[in-house]
Amino acid sequence: MSAAASGPPSAGPSSVGAIAGWRAANARRGAICLAAAGLAAISFAADLATGPALLPIGAVLRALAGLQADPMIDAIVRNLRLPIGLMALVVGAALGVSGAVMQTILNNPLASSYTLGISAGAGFGAALAIMVGGLLPLPDAWAIPLAAFLFAGLACALVAGVGQMRGATPELLILAGIACLFLFQALLSLLQFLASPEALQQIVFWLFGSLLRASLGKVGVVALVLALTLPVLMADAWRLTALKLGDERARALGVRVDRLRLRAFVIVSLLTGAAVAFVGTIGFVGLVAPHVARMLVGEDQRHMLPASAVFGALLLSCASVASKLIMPGTVFPIGIVTALIGVPFFGWLIRGAVRAA
């Protein structure tokens, strides 16, 4: 035992550039985010160009800049397709960020608004509003999203309530989320069973998820929620990063874990509620976007949260384009497209992760 201080068996030469290396890595991550944002912008332009009438990109850009001479193209781009294209971006970003935060605070890569029953809560709320539509003092275009938002919040509150129990663990929160999923799915099935054929058709279409209900006003609401919540999450970025090392280690670093988890959960419920309220149930974006972000920029949440937003926006925008190309002349429900694209993509991701392990 006398040779103890001679050096670690695997010690290598001392590096002189830890800070420089870290700064270079950060610059690389920033470049990745910018590149993804560029791709999202291209996808957005393609989203505006595709549809029953395929428009040249130049015409789309001229219409956006207010230089379009043809009033028909101007109307198609600015009135019909612009709200849908923007909605894809903001909803994708909101779902990406909320998925990233959920996966972080629950320390589980399968956590998302979909798997934790928040989307199911929103679905039940929307179905309820469709069923009692005439009784509400609001037009359907706003009453249904409001009900969806409120029930998404209720689902979050149920899960967060379990999280406030003494000795609650992230695993218990996930179980509570899964219970919530089954509860709201059962209630939704009950409503579908009781609904009239017209209401049932409306409920099913809402559940498919669709960007066609978008308007600039609704885009503004989701964008506002995103603009208000993202800075709050970014202020907690280091604390969220510490949480990745486990609750006990985060506490040892001075993080008030229970308060952070509750705060993040409330923000996530606002983000998710706002996102799914206007477009319906959209799966996989909240699950896949954070995985892509994690693979490309790591888990420093200062980079991962914006990256999840950008990749979420990119994914949903691409899905929006694909939804119009699958069957020419028909806009496929976006929720179906994200699942159809998301499942094989997720399989490819898992395959890569298993190979790397």
Add this chain to the structure above:
Amino acid sequence: MRLEANNVSVRYGQRVAVREVSLAAAPGQIVALVGANGSGKSSLLRALAGLHRHGGVIAWEGGHPPPGAIGYMPQDGNTRVALTAFEVVLLGRMGTLTLRVDAADLAAAEAAMAELGVAHLAGRRIGELSGGQRQMVLIAQVLAANPRALLLDEPTSALDIAHQLHVLALLRTVTRARGLTTLAVLHDLNAAARFADRVALMSEGRLVGIGEPADILRPLTIGPAFHVEVAVDAGSDGHPVVLPLRARGP
């Protein structure tokens, strides 16, 4: 930063994990907490770190410790994360970290890694490191905050002999150089005998004794605490050498 703990008790519901433990620790010294599994070592450490409610009095330099003065390294944690070793060490500066990281925080993280000889691992992902390297990075994380006391829960568990010796030798060097008050939970009694200035032996939540290794690590104290029969010899360098003979059963 001198530690004085008097009649400290820790409960988990109805179960008492630590019963009226009193001990003191001085700067520049390592106190090894030893004892059988479930004897209350980790619970005592968490209470000393201010992470668990406790009965009795815990005083650091006669009162409450200033923020960041205690560096606590828990036993459990998740290291399968996509963070580099440098980022993990930087998290040790949690008290002062902002979105735009200050040069002082970066310098402190780099210095802590250099002090423990792991600067060359800065850009590697923590999950890719060997157990020994990972442990050194986690100790660097604790040191990056420039604490005045170190509370380490099994810092050498899951390490091979060479890495155990290296980690403990470095801990002793850092403790002396920085004048830290270091308490470490150790399972290896011989490592405790060699590297600790004092050994605190716990059994069933109580402190059986605290003192020089040669005074505490004796068959009559170790035997009942660990439910084993042991022989203790004097090593060539004067430290006691503990030889387990057979288990007596729990």
